[in-house]
Amino acid sequence: MPRSGRRRGDSGSRDAILGAARSGFAAHGYDRATIRGIARAAGVDPALVHHFFGTKAELFTSAMSVPVNPEQLLPAVLAPGTDGLGERLVRFFLTMTTAADSPFAGIVRSAMTHDPSARMLREFVTREILGRLVLAIDADEPELRASLVASQLVGLGMARVIVGIEPLASASDEVVVSAVAPTIQRYLTGPLH
């Protein structure tokens, strides 16, 4: 009896935290939402949020049902340095967007229509993905380079997953990687001007 009660309590707390996280990120954006504020809205202790979900980035990916946590995957993509990083980033992006349960399309669609979603997504991508990428770029104008990388990858996701521009939408990952990786690599390490 206590055991099943405990399990229901955990599950109820987890759901309350995820609901409060979705509301909190939508209301305040990714940057200004806090674990403490989300815990208060869920009626739990902040330590329980950390215990269940880890960091703010991990809570965000859980609340938004993002199947891949960039905080776990991205360091492995970035660690070997900028040699071949263009190709590794394209493969990473293809994994993130084309997984069967990827919410990429849903997230981008809601970002298009609801300004809070757009802001939340922009702040998350800027801080947790581009912010880490900027630190890995060993060239002038790293912020401009990271935003150019983002423009090609976002456009690739739009063309393949959302608008469906053929033949790119149906092209194999290998065709996409060989065509797009040199673009990403030049944005990362090549001349821009």
Place this chain on the structure above:
Amino acid sequence: MPRSGRRRGDSGSRDAILGAARSGFAAHGYDRATIRGIARAAGVDPALVHHFFGTKAELFTSAMSVPVNPEQLLPAVLAPGTDGLGERLVRFFLTMTTAADSPFAGIVRSAMTHDPSARMLREFVTREILGRLVLAIDADEPELRASLVASQLVGLGMARVIVGIEPLASASDEVVVSAVAPTIQRYLTGPLH
């Protein structure tokens, strides 16, 4: 009296045609909508639609309030051939998307959310823009090349106009052209594999 009556009649017919065009393109898509069907829905002769609005592409750009008609502008961009075409296409796209009255953001937003808009937009872009671009590409796999060009340009519009990824969103046109034109040029004429 007849003169003002005539003017009101013209204006009423124009509005009826534009309304019927918006409904017709949304219901049937760009490819399957016809001038004849739109004229019938508006209660006018097809010749009047041609007289007021020209071709189907021109009627579409008028109905969607696109400030630049690609049927007029694109031939000038394509005519000089593939030398420097990457740069000319980037400049063309910046003109289309950043004009003060550009409906780019609105069109892309509605394309994200309403499947009929997505289909209509995809068909228009595929036929009237990518279709012309494919014919101008003098290299293997012209369709794949055109869709790669589209992926970078759509992503550029997303990053600058819709999501606002800095510093790219605020970068000058000259910075964007020098960074992105080589990407477009490689997609048009360079090695893909």
